[in-house]
Amino acid sequence: IAGITQAPTSQILAAGRRMTLRCTQDMRHNAMYWYRQDLGLGLRLIHYSNTAGTTGKGEVPDGYSVSRANTDDFPLTLASAVPSQTSVYFCASSESPQGNPNEQFFGPGTRLTVL
Amino acid sequence: GQNIDQPTEMTATEGAIVQINCTYQTSGFNGLFWYQQHAGEAPTFLSYNVLDGLEEKGRFSSFLSRSKGYSYLLLKELQMKDSASYLCAVIDSNYQLIWGAGTKLIIKP
Numbered sequence: 001i002a003g004i005t006q007a008p009t010s011q012i013l014a015a016g017r018r019m020t021l022r023c024t025q026d027m028r029h030n031a032m033y034w035y036r037q038d039l040g041l042g043l044r045l046i047h048y049s050n051t052a053g054t055t056g057k058g059e060v061p062d063g064y065s066v067s068r069a070n071t072d073d074f075p076l077t078l079a080s081a082v083p084s085q086t087s088v089y090f091c092a093s094s095e096s097p098q099g100n101p102n103e104q105f106f107g108p109g110t111r112l113t114v115l
Numbered sequence: 116g117q118n119i120d121q122p123t124e125m126t127a128t129e130g131a132i133v134q135i136n137c138t139y140q141t142s143g144f145n146g147l148f149w150y151q152q153h154a155g156e157a158p159t160f161l162s163y164n165v166l167d168g169l170e171e172k173g174r175f176s177s178f179l180s181r182s183k184g185y186s187y188l189l190l191k192e193l194q195m196k197d198s199a200s201y202l203c204a205v206i207d208s209n210y211q212l213i214w215g216a217g218t219k220l221i222i223k224p
Binding site for chain 1 (some may be wrong): 119123141147148156157158159160163202204206210211212214215218
């Protein structure tokens with residue numbers, strides 16, 4: 001593994017089903033993030049984690065949960081999917097929550113369709 | 116509220132120069148990023164500005180004026196592979212990244 005991987009690449013899901021999007025990084029970055037990207041709206045932060053064992057809510061957290069049991073993994077769970085959660089989901093990581101320049105590195109994305 | 120404005124779409128000619136503007140109103144400022152995103156792919160880092168002035172990196176340059184809440188990305192000697200969306204993002208006082216919706220750049224031969 002080099003960088004950030006996400007799985008699955010794409011998924012079609014029935015409304016009401018539970019779904020976990022996986023994200024793994026091998027850069028030993030402390031901070032990780034989940035975004036959704038919708039046409040015309042840009043990237044919106046769902047949840048973040050500044051370090052293993054801690055998580056926080058972003059701009060659009062409702063309907064999503066995360067966990068950060070270790071440094072490398074940051075799964076995103078949709079407890080009961082709804083059509084409005086149809087989107088492209090990007091996982092990202094950065095060396096630390098702060099710092100200079102502290103750019104974020106992105107995974108390839110998961111395209112999720114909820115019917 | 117926090118807001119970042121960028122043009123939705125721009126068109127330019129191969130070999131030419133294009134300037135993509137970004138204006139922001141955020142709660143605090145701790146730096147500004149430009150990312151490039153090709154269709155169907157993840158965003159990739161282009162540049163970072165935290166002080167006023169111009170940062171040059173090859174064919175790409177990024178400018179920042181903190182007093183005006185303004186940045187631009189300048190792309191020179193445009194190539195067809197530069198066709199992509201360009202995302203402006205600002206780090207606010209809580210060290211959260213606030214993202215603009217992106218500017219889709221279309222390069223014509």
